[in-house]
Amino acid sequence: MASISGVYSSSSSSSSSALRHRRLLLPLKPIPSSRRAAAIPIFPLGRPPHLRPPRSIADLPRSPLTSSSASLPPEKKTLGIEKDPIKLWRRYVDWLYQHKELGLFLDVSRIAFTDEFLTEMEPRLQTAFHAMQELEKGAIANPDEGRMVGHYWLRDPKRAPNSFLRLQIENTLDAICNFADDVISAKIKPPSSPAGRFTQILSVGIGGSALGPQFVAEALAPDNPPLKIRFIDNTDPAGIDHQIAQLGPELASTLVIVISKSGGTPETRNGLLEVQKAFREAGLDFSKQGVAITQQNSLLDNAARIEGWLARFPMFDWVGGRTSEMSAVGLLPAALQACSSLIISRCQGGINIKEMLVGASLMDEANRTTVVRNNPAALLALCWYWASDGVGSKDMVVLPYKDSLLLFSRYLQQLVMESLGKEFDLDGNRVNQGITVYGNKGSTDQHAYIQQLREGVHNFFVTFIEVLRDRPPGHDWELEPGVTCGDYLFGMLQGTRSALYVNDRESITVTVQEVTPRSVGALVALYERAVGIYACLININAYHQPGVEAGKKAAGDVLALQKRVLSILNEASCKEPVEPLTLDEIAERCHAPEQIEMIYKIIAHMAANDRALIAEGNCGSPRSIKAFLGECNVDELYD
Ligand SMILES: O=P(O)(O)OC[C@H]1O[C@](O)(CO)[C@@H](O)[C@@H]1O
Numbered sequence: 092m093a094s095i096s097g098v099y100s101s102s103s104s105s106s107s108s109a110l111r112h113r114r115l116l117l118p119l120k121p122i123p124s125s126r127r128a129a130a131i132p133i134f135p136l137g138r139p140p141h142l143r144p145p146r147s148i149a150d151l152p153r154s155p156l157t158s159s160s161a162s163l164p165p166e167k168k169t170l171g172i173e174k175d176p177i178k179l180w181r182r183y184v185d186w187l188y189q190h191k192e193l194g195l196f197l198d199v200s201r202i203a204f205t206d207e208f209l210t211e212m213e214p215r216l217q218t219a220f221h222a223m224q225e226l227e228k229g230a231i232a233n234p235d236e237g238r239m240v241g242h243y244w245l246r247d248p249k250r251a252p253n254s255f256l257r258l259q260i261e262n263t264l265d266a267i268c269n270f271a272d273d274v275i276s277a278k279i280k281p282p283s284s285p286a287g288r289f290t291q292i293l294s295v296g297i298g299g300s301a302l303g304p305q306f307v308a309e310a311l312a313p314d315n316p317p318l319k320i321r322f323i324d325n326t327d328p329a330g331i332d333h334q335i336a337q338l339g340p341e342l343a344s345t346l347v348i349v350i351s352k353s354g355g356t357p358e359t360r361n362g363l364l365e366v367q368k369a370f371r372e373a374g375l376d377f378s379k380q381g382v383a384i385t386q387q388n389s390l391l392d393n394a395a396r397i398e399g400w401l402a403r404f405p406m407f408d409w410v411g412g413r414t415s416e417m418s419a420v421g422l423l424p425a426a427l428q429a430c431s432s433l434i435i436s437r438c439q440g441g442i443n444i445k446e447m448l449v450g451a452s453l454m455d456e457a458n459r460t461t462v463v464r465n466n467p468a469a470l471l472a473l474c475w476y477w478a479s480d481g482v483g484s485k486d487m488v489v490l491p492y493k494d495s496l497l498l499f500s501r502y503l504q505q506l507v508m509e510s511l512g513k514e515f516d517l518d519g520n521r522v523n524q525g526i527t528v529y530g531n532k533g534s535t536d537q538h539a540y541i542q543q544l545r546e547g548v549h550n551f552f553v554t555f556i557e558v559l560r561d562r563p564p565g566h567d568w569e570l571e572p573g574v575t576c577g578d579y580l581f582g583m584l585q586g587t588r589s590a591l592y593v594n595d596r597e598s599i600t601v602t603v604q605e606v607t608p609r610s611v612g613a614l615v616a617l618y619e620r621a622v623g624i625y626a627c628l629i630n631i632n633a634y635h636q637p638g639v640e641a642g643k644k645a646a647g648d649v650l651a652l653q654k655r656v657l658s659i660l661n662e663a664s665c666k667e668p669v670e671p672l673t674l675d676e677i678a679e680r681c682h683a684p685e686q687i688e689m690i691y692k693i694i695a696h697m698a699a700n701d702r703a704l705i706a707e708g709n710c711g712s713p714r715s716i717k718a719f720l721g722e723c724n725v726d727e728l729y730d
Contacts, residue, residue, distance in 0.1 A: 172203045172592070172595050172597075173203065174593070179200065182200040183198060183200040185200075186198070186199050186200050186464065186470075187200070188464070188465070188467050188470060190453070190454070190457050190467065190613070192453055193450060193453055193454065193457075193603075193609065193610065193613045194603060194604035194605075194610070195454075195467075195601070195602065195603050195604075195610065195613055195617075196600075196601070196602040196603075197467045197470055197471070197599070197600075197601055197602075198599065198600040198601075198602070199470050199471075199473075199474050199599055201588065201592050201597055201598045201599070201600070202474040202477055202478055202552070202597045202598070202599060203477075203597060204473065204474070204477040208477060209463070209473075212463075212473060212476065212628075213463065215627075215628055216463055216469055216472075216473070216624070216628070217461060218627065219469070219472070219623075219624045219627035219628055220461045220466075220469070220624075222627045223458075223459075223620070223623055223624060223627070224459075226239075226240050226243075226623065227243050227244075227250060228252060229241070229251075229252030229253075232634060233411075233632060233634035233635055234517070234632060235632060235635045235637070236634070236635055238408060238409055238634070239252070239408075239409040240409060240411070240414075240623075240634050241256070241407065241409035241410060242410050242411065242414040242415070242417065242418070242619060243455050243619075243620075244256065244257075244260060245260055245410065245417040245418055245448070245451075246417050246448040246449075246451040246452040246455065246612070246616070247452050247455065248260040248261050256407075256409075259405070259407065263404060263405055263418075263419055264422070266404060267404065267419055267422050267423050267426055267444070268426065268437055268444075270382075270402055270404075270423070271423065271426035271427050271441055272437060274288075274289050274318070274346065274427055275317075275318070275427070275429045275441065277289075279401070281343060281344050281345075281346075281379065281380050282376060282379045282380075283343055283375065283376075284341075284343040284344035285343075285344075286341075286343075286344045288317075288344065289318060289344050289345070289346045289380075290317065290318060290319070290341055290344040290345075291318065291319055291320075291321070291338055291341050291344060291345040291346070292318055292319070292320040292321070292345070292346050292347075292348060292424060292427055292428070293320075293321055293322075293323065293334065293338065293345050293346070293347045293348070293366065294320060294321070294322045294323070294324075294348045294350060294424055295322075295323045295324075295347065295348070295349045295350065295359055295362040295363055295366060296322075296324060296348075296349065296350030296351055296356075296359050296362075296384075296420075297324050297325065297351075297356060297358045297359055298356075298412055298413070298505060298509075299352070299411065299412025299413040299414070299415050299420070299505060299509075300350040300351055300352060300356075300359065300384075300412055300415070300420055301322055301324040301350070302413075302498070302501060302502045302505050303415060303416030303420060303421040303502060303615070304320070304322070304350075304416075304420065304421055304424040304425070305322055305324070305498050305501075305502070306416075306498040306499055306501070306502040306611075307416065307421060307424075307425050307442065307447075307611060308320050308424065308425070308428060309495060309496075309497055309498045310495045310496055310498070310499075310606050310611050311425070311428075311442045311495075311606065311607075311608060311611060312428045312442065313428070313429075316428050316429055317429045318346070318427050318428055318429045318441070319428075320424055320427070320428055321334050321337065321338070322334070323362040323365075323366070324358075324362075325358055325362075326357065326358040326361040326362065328365070331361075331362060331365045331366075335365070335366065335369045342369060342370065342373050342375060343373065343375055345380060346380055346382060346401075346427070347363075347366055347377070347380055347381050347382065348382045348383075348384060348423065348424060349362075349363050349381065349382070349383050349384070349385075349391060349395075350384045350385070350420050351384075351385050351389070351391050351406075352385065352386055352389075352406040352410075352411075352412050352415065352420075353385075353386065353389060354383075354385040354386060354389020354390045354391030354392055354393075355389060355390050355391070357643070357646075359391075360390075360391075363391075377398075377400075378398045378399050378400050378401070379401060380401060381395065381398075381400040381401055382395075382400060382401055382402045382403070382404070382423070383395035383400055383402075383403045383404070384403075384404045384405075384406055384419045384420055384423060385403075385405075385406050386405065386406045386407070386408060387405055404419035404423055405419065406418060406419065406420065411634050413505050413506050413509050413510065414506070414619050416615050417447065417448060417451055417612070417615070421447075422444045422447070422448075425441060425442040425444050425447065425608075426441040426442065426444045427441050428441045428442050429441045442608055443608045444608065446607065446608035446609045446612065447608040447609070447611060447612035447615075448612060449609055449612065450607075450608065450609035450610060450611065450612025450613040450614075450616070451612035451613060451615060451616035452612075452616075453609075453613060454467070454468075454612070454613040454614075454616035454617050454620075455616050455620065458616070458617070458620040467617055467621075468617055468618075468620035468621040468623075468624055469621075469624055471599065471617065471618070471621035471624075471625075472621045472622075472624040472625040472628060474552075474597075474599050475487065475526060475621070475625050476625065476628055476629075478552035478597055479526055479552070481628065481629055482522075482524065482629075483511070483524060483525045483526045483527065484550075485526075485550055485551050485552050486526070486527040486528070486529065486550055486551040486552075487503075487507065487526050487527065487528045487529075487530075487551070487552060487553075487554060488528075488529060488530050488544065488551045488552070488553045488554070489503055489528060489529070489530035489553075489554045489556070490530050490531070490532065490533045490536060490553055490554065490555050490556065490584075490587075491530075491532050491533070491555075491556035491558075492532065492533040492534065492555065492556065492557055492558065492580050492581075492583065492584040493532070493556065493558040493580075493606060494532060495606050496532065496556055496558070496606060497531065497532045499530075499556060499614070500528065500529060500530030500531060500532075502615075503528050503530075503618055504528045504529065506618055506619065506622055507525075507526055507528045507618070507622055508525060508526070508527065508528055509636050509639070510622045510626060510633035510634070511524055511525045511526055511622065511625065511626060511629070511631065511633060512524065512525030512526075512638070513525065513631045513632065513637075513638075514637075514638065515631075516629070516630040516631050517630050517631060517632055518630065522629070522630075522631065524629050524631050526625075530554075533555070533580070533583055533584055533587065534579075534580060534583035534584070534587070537583055537587060541587060544591060544596060545590055545591055545594055545596065546594065549595070549596065551596070552596070552597045552598060552599070553588075553591060553596065553597070553598040553599070554598065554599045554600075554601065555584055555587075555588055555598055555599070555600040555601070556600075556601050556602075556603075556614075557581075557584055557600055557601070557602040557603070558602075558603055558604070558605060558606055559602060559603070559604050559605070560604055560605040561575065561576070561577025561578075561580070561581075562577065588600065601614070601617070649689060649693070652681070652683065652686055652689060652690070652693065653693045653697075655681045655683070656677055656681060656690055656693050656694070657720075659672070659677055659680045659681055660672065660677065660703065660718060660719060660720045661720055661723065661724050663719060664719045664720040664721075664722070664723050665723035665724075665725065669719050669723075670719070671706035671707065671717035671718060671719040672717060672718060672719065673714075673716065673717055674687055674690055674691050674694065674713060674714070674716055674718075675687065677690050677694070677718070678690050691713045691716070694710075694716065694718050695710045698710065698718065701721075702720075702721075703718050703719070703720060703721075704718065704719055704720065704721050705717070705718055706718065706719055
C-alpha cells in the first residue's frame with residue numbers, strides 16, 4: 092500500500108460459460124470437457140491450468156445481429172427462461188434457502204441456471220470450498236502480498252490459526268467494549284466541553300476504512316443518538332469544511348476516529364490535518380479527543396503514540412480494508428453509537444456489536460457446508476457465475492427495499508469490485524475479471540432507472556434485498572382499506588421482480604426479517620464469503636488491489652509536477668519586473684514538454700483557487716495563457 096511521505100500528524104502549518112451452453116447472448120466458446128475435468132489443487136499450493144472462463148469480456152465476439160433478427164435481442168428466442176407459474180413455484184420451493192436462526196432466506200429461483208450447469212460447476216465449487224477451508228486455517232490466500240486472510244476469525248476467534256492471533260482478536264474486542272462503555276458513560280470525556288461528555292463522532296477514513304462504518308451507521312444507528320456519527324471520507328476541502336461547520340461548537344465534544352489500515356492513505360492524512368487545524372483554531376487539544384485505528388507502527392500509529400492520543404486500536408495485517416467491518420474499523424464506531432446513556436450490559440450501550448458478530452458467525456457456519464444448495468454464499472457465487480457468464484458480462488444491481496439499507500450497494504460495490512476486478516488470474520493470465528455493482532434502493536429506483544432495466548439494454552441481473560418487518564410492532568396503520576405503507580413497498584418489490592423476470596431479467600432475492608445488528612452481520616458475512624468463493628471459481632486473488640496503486644502513484648506524479656511548476660513560476664515571479672510565462676515556457680523550464688497538458692490543468696486549477704494569476708489570455712484558449720504567482724516566495728519551499 093502506498094504511503095505518504097513525511098510525518099502523518101499535523102504540523103504547525105496548515106499547508107501541508109463456458110459451462111453455460113445455453114448462454115447465447117454472448118457466443119462463448121464451450122470449453123472442452125477434457126480441460127474442465129482436471130482436478131484443481133487449492134491455490135496456496137499453486138494452481139495448474141484448469142477450466143477458466145473466456146479471457147475477458149472485451150475479447151469475446153459480440154453476437155452478430157443478422158438483419159432478420161435485428162429487432163429482437165437473440166436471448167429472447169433462445170434463453171428458454173421458465174415462465175410457467177406452477178413450474179416456477181416448484182423451482183422456488185425446491186431452491187429456497189432458509190437460515191432459521193438468522194431468519195434469512197435466499198431465493199435463487201429467478202436465476203435460470205440449468206441442471207447441466209450445476210453438474211458442471213459442482214467439482215469447481217468443491218475446489219472452492221477446499222480453498223476456503225485452507226484460507227480459514229491460515230493459508231497464504233493473498234499470495235502477492237504474502238498474507239493470510241483472516242476476517243472470518245474476527246467473529247470466531249478460536250478459528251484463528253494460533254493462540255497469539257486469537258488473543259489479539261479477543262483483547263481488541265475487550266478494549267473496544269471497555270472504551271465504548273467508558274465514552275458512553277462519560278467516564279472518558281472531552282477536556283473542555285460544556286456537555287461534559289462526547290456528543291459527536293467524526294470518523295476520518297476512506298474505502299474499506301469508511302464504507303462499512305457508514306453502511307452500519309445508516310442501517311442501525313438509533314434516531315437521535317446521544318453520540319451521532321459523521322464522516323470525512325475524501326480529500327475534498329469543501330466536504331471537509333462542511334462536516335466541520337456542521338459540528339460547530341460541538342467540535343469540543345467530538346471524538347475523532349482516524350481509520351487507516353496502512354496509516355498512510357493521503358486522503359485520510361489530509362482529513363486528519365484539516366481536522367487538527369480546526370481544533371487548533373478552536374483552541375482545542377486534538378490529542379485528548381483523537382483515536383487511531385491502524386496497523387502497529389504505521390505512520391498514523393506512530394503519530395498517535397508520540398502525540399499521546401486518547402486511544403489506539405489495532406488493525407491486523409491479515410484483515411483487508413474491504414473486509415474489516417468486524418474488526419475495530421467497524422466495531423468501534425458501531426459500539427459508540429449509543430442508544431442510551433445508560434449501559435444496559437457491557438458493550439451494549441451502542442449498536443450491539445456482539446450481535447453483529449453472532450450474525451456473521453452464524454452465517455459463516457452456514458457457509459462452511461460443502462452441500463451447495465445448503466450453502467447460501469455458494470448459491471450466490473453460482474448465480475453470479477451463471478448470470479455474468481463467469482466473466483462479468485452482466486452487472487449486479489443491488490436493490491434493497493428499505494431506506495436504512497441504502498448504503499449496502501455502495502458497501503458491496505467496493506467489496507465485490509475491488510476484490511474481483513482483476514487484470515490477471517492467479518496463473519498470470521490476463522483475464523480482466525470483475526462484476527460491476529451498483530444500486531440505490533427500492534422503490535425509489537422505480538422512478539429512476541428501472542425503466543431501462545425492464546426494457547432497455549440487458550446487461551444486468553438484480554439482487555433484491557427484502558426486509559419483512561415494515562415497522563416496529565404497534566406502529567402500523569392502514570392508509571387505505573387493508574393496505575399499509577409497507578404493503579406498497581412490498582408490492583413494488585414483488586411487482587418489479589415479476590415485471591423484470593417476464594422480460595427475461597434474472598434476479599436473486601435475499602430476505603431478512605428485520606434490519607438488526609444480527610442480520611446486518613449476517614449480510615456482511617454472506618457477501619464476504621460469496622466473493623471469496625466466486626474468486627476461487629474464476630481463479631483470481633480477491634484480496635489485493637494492485638490497480639488502485641497505479642492511480643495513487645499517478646496522483647503523486649501530478650503533485651510532484653505541480654511543485655516543479657510552482658518553483659518555476661515562483662522564480663519568474665520574483666524577477667523585477669515579474670515575468671509571466673506561457674505554458675510552453677513552463678513546460679520547457681520544467682524539462683517536461685510532454686507534460687504540457689497536465690501543466691495547463693495545474694495552472695487552471697491554481698488560477699481557479701487564486702494561487703496563480705493569469706496575466707494574459709484565458710483558460711478557454713490554453714495557448715494564450717501567460718501565468719505568474721501573485722507573491723514571490725523568496726524561501727521557495729515548493730520542492
Ligand atoms: O485503510 P487504508 O489503508 O487507509 O486504505 C483505505 C482503502 O484504500 C484501498 O487500499 C484502495 O482503495 C482500499 O483497499 C482500502 O480500503
